[in-house]
Amino acid sequence: MSTQRAGGWASGGALLALPSLAFVLVVAGLPLALLLSFAVSDVGMSRGAIVSWSLTTEHFIAAVGDPLYHAAFARSFTLAASVTVLCLLFGFPIAYLHLRSPGWLRTVILVATIAPLLTSAIVRTYAWIVILGRQRGLLNQALLGLGLIDEPLRLINTHWAVLIGMTQIHLPIMVLPLIAVMSRQDPRLEDAALNLGASRLRTLRDVTLPLAVPGIGAGASLVFALSYTTFVVPQLLGGGNYLNAATMIYEQMIFALDWSKGAVTAAIMLATCLATVFAITMATRRAMRWSDQARA
Amino acid sequence: MKRGARTSIGDRIGVGLVLALGVLGLAVLVVPSLIVLAVSFDTRAFVSFPPQGFTLRWYAALADNAQLVRAIVNSLWSGLVVMVLCILLGVPAALASGRGRFRWRGAVPVIVLLPHAVPGVVLGVAVLFAGSAVGLRPSLALQSFAVTAFILAVLVRTVLARLERLDPALEEAAANLGAGRARAFRDITLPLLLPAILAGAAFTFIEGFDNISIAIFTHGMRNPPLPVELLGIVQTETTPLVAAISGVQILLSTLLVAIVAATIGLRHVSD
Numbered sequence: 001m002s003t004q005r006a007g008g009w010a011s012g013g014a015l016l017a018l019p020s021l022a023f024v025l026v027v028a029g030l031p032l033a034l035l036l037s038f039a040v041s042d043v044g045m046s047r048g049a050i051v052s053w054s055l056t057t058e059h060f061i062a063a064v065g066d067p068l069y070h071a072a073f074a075r076s077f078t079l080a081a082s083v084t085v086l087c088l089l090f091g092f093p094i095a096y097l098h099l100r101s102p103g104w105l106r107t108v109i110l111v112a113t114i115a116p117l118l119t120s121a122i123v124r125t126y127a128w129i130v131i132l133g134r135q136r137g138l139l140n141q142a143l144l145g146l147g148l149i150d151e152p153l154r155l156i157n158t159h160w161a162v163l164i165g166m167t168q169i170h171l172p173i174m175v176l177p178l179i180a181v182m183s184r185q186d187p188r189l190e191d192a193a194l195n196l197g198a199s200r201l202r203t204l205r206d207v208t209l210p211l212a213v214p215g216i217g218a219g220a221s222l223v224f225a226l227s228y229t230t231f232v233v234p235q236l237l238g239g240g241n242y243l244n245a246a247t248m249i250y251e252q253m254i255f256a257l258d259w260s261k262g263a264v265t266a267a268i269m270l271a272t273c274l275a276t277v278f279a280i281t282m283a284t285r286r287a288m289r290w291s292d293q294a295r296a
Numbered sequence: 297m298k299r300g301a302r303t304s305i306g307d308r309i310g311v312g313l314v315l316a317l318g319v320l321g322l323a324v325l326v327v328p329s330l331i332v333l334a335v336s337f338d339t340r341a342f343v344s345f346p347p348q349g350f351t352l353r354w355y356a357a358l359a360d361n362a363q364l365v366r367a368i369v370n371s372l373w374s375g376l377v378v379m380v381l382c383i384l385l386g387v388p389a390a391l392a393s394g395r396g397r398f399r400w401r402g403a404v405p406v407i408v409l410l411p412h413a414v415p416g417v418v419l420g421v422a423v424l425f426a427g428s429a430v431g432l433r434p435s436l437a438l439q440s441f442a443v444t445a446f447i448l449a450v451l452v453r454t455v456l457a458r459l460e461r462l463d464p465a466l467e468e469a470a471a472n473l474g475a476g477r478a479r480a481f482r483d484i485t486l487p488l489l490l491p492a493i494l495a496g497a498a499f500t501f502i503e504g505f506d507n508i509s510i511a512i513f514t515h516g517m518r519n520p521p522l523p524v525e526l527l528g529i530v531q532t533e534t535t536p537l538v539a540a541i542s543g544v545q546i547l548l549s550t551l552l553v554a555i556v557a558a559t560i561g562l563r564h565v566s567d
Contacts, residue, residue: 012396012397012398012401013391013392013395013396013397013398013401014392014396014398014400014401015392016388016389016391016392016396017388017389017392017393017396017401017404019384019385019388019389020385020386020388020389020404020408020448020452021389021404021407021408023381023385023444023445023448024407024408024410024411024445024448027411027423027441027442027444027445028410028411028414028419028422028423028442028445028446029410029411030426031419031422031423031425031426032414032418032419032422034422034425034426034429035418035421035422035425038425049428049431050428050429089317090317090318090320090321090324091321092314093314093315093316093317093318093320093321094318094321094322094325095318096314096315096318097315097318097319097322100315107557109322110553110557111550111553111554111557112322112325112326113325114553115546115549115550115552115553116325116329116549117549118502118506118548118549118552118553119329119542119545119546119549120506120508120522120523120526120545121506121508121523122508122523122526122527122530123332123526123538123541123542123545123546124328124329125530126332126530126538126539126542127328127329127331127332127542128328129530130328130331130332130335130343130345130539131328131331133343136342136343136344136345137345138331138345141344141345142345168324168325168328171321171324171325172325175321199304199307200307200308200310200311201306201307201310201311202307204310204311204314225413225415228415229415229416229417229418229509230416230417230509231417231509231512232508232509232527235527236527236530236531246417249417249421250417250512253421253424253513254512254513259425262421263421263425266417266418266421266422267418269415269417269418270414270415270418273415274413277413
């Protein structure tokens with residue numbers, strides 16, 4: 001930057017990008033390459049240090065054929081897909097509410113959406129332990145108090161608890177891209193549809209929703225990727241025996257200290273996660289083209 | 297607001313349903329935090345609802361808990377290191393991509409974005425492997441470096457988005473008037489970029505402070521950050537102590553967002 005030339009920085013500014021590129025290569029690129037090679041290796045470990053390493057597809061093939069793996073990944077996938085759909089079901093209405101609100105209310109909605117993102121996921125999951133807890137949980141106490149049930153229900157340590165907690169925790173991540181995309185829409189398009197006699201509902205369905213497709217795609221990719229890979233919520237709300245891909249890695253790496261297996265699971269998670277996000281992106285593009293054609 | 301000619305009852309119900317879902321969604325976002333806040337002031341030594349009495353003893357217990365205080369200090373360090381590294385690496389990268397004149401400048405944000413597309417758990421495991429391959433044990437430093445690689449993309453994207461909306465003519469005018477590139481950057485570009493840098497920095501700090509998916513695999517055994525400590529405490533502690541920790545975080549984050557909303561505006565964050 002110190003070299004002053006008429007045309008700009010030295011080497012056209014490329015040097016400015018070098019530190020970050022080198023950093024990303026060393027701290028993320030090489031480690032990920034190593035992870036992939038570990039997935040097709042046998043790694044011998046002693047006290048956190050690697051003592052032996054030989055290439056073999058043994059662990060990888062064993063994992064691919066293991067019904068436990070199938071169950072764990074299938075559960076992660078179903079969970080992430082359900083969370084994504086639920087986040088969309090609540091997220092789009094929140095963004096629509098934001099769109100149709102006066103300025104002050106828009107700020108309130110934004111604060112309510114962003115503030116949880118700055119709070120630790122563990123803290124937000126803890127709220128659900130307080131609500132869904134077995135003995136003194138708020139929901140059980142309320143139901144018992146109202147005389148609707150005689151025995152406390154088993155709410156926590158179930159698949160439903162994980163689903164509810166994860167939906168709430170990832171909701172802001174769906175809402176923010178939707179708000180960003182929908183606030184950029186030209187409000188005159190909606191007005192035009194209304195003035196031409198389209199009902200509010202039809203305007204919502206035929207104008208607002210199709211224009212929000214890029215936001216839906218972005219939000220869905222983010223929510224899916226996070227729900228598919230986080231272990232915090234399943235660990236805290238699913239109970240000790242809850243097994244999915246993320247808790248499996250956690251288990252293998254932290255407790256079993258089996259790095260070969262951990263590498264295999266992480267590699268499969270990476271590949272399936274990226275493939276699904278890619279599929280969502282492609283579907284979004286197709287939907288955008290389709291809605292463009294429908295309008296033309 | 298003009299009403300369409302064909303506003304029917306079904307139409308009103310439909311739109312009403314969408315708006316009701318929005319209100320319900322907002323309630324689901326906010327209410328759990330309020331419940332935890334209420335519990336954190338409970339006088340009893342167990343978590344129950346509705347809370348009884350009002351006390352600050354759990355907040356006091358929090359300050360007295362040496363283990364937690366140390367974890368908070370560790371997390372503050374991690375947040376600080378991540379933030380400073382992201383600014384030092386990310387602002388130049390955004391400038392190179394937005395103002396550079398070299399052929400592959402479009403590739404810069406894409407490459408920087410790659411680690412962010414990798415699940416945190418996977419990146420954490422990868423960095424743990426790489427660290428031990430070169431003899432680096434898990435530590436606060438290793439954890440901070442890994443989280444930096446992960447979150448750098450957010451700062452670069454925020455700054456680059458702002459840079460692309462700036463008129464390059466402003467800097468050129470300054471340079472033409474004899475300010476020189478460096479001075480034009482310092483006096484024109486940097487002040488205009490500052491809101492975006494601050495917003496990006498805030499997010500990278502929070503990620504450094506709060507990250508669990510990477511930190512769980514890369515943190516130092518003797519100095520765990522707050523989220524790692526919390527993960528254990530939440531599963532064992534039954535007193536409202538955890539609610540008090542939550543209360544502090546909820547109040548701080550709401551305050552932070554409110555300050556950003558009142559000063560530089562939330563647009564920088566939500567875009």
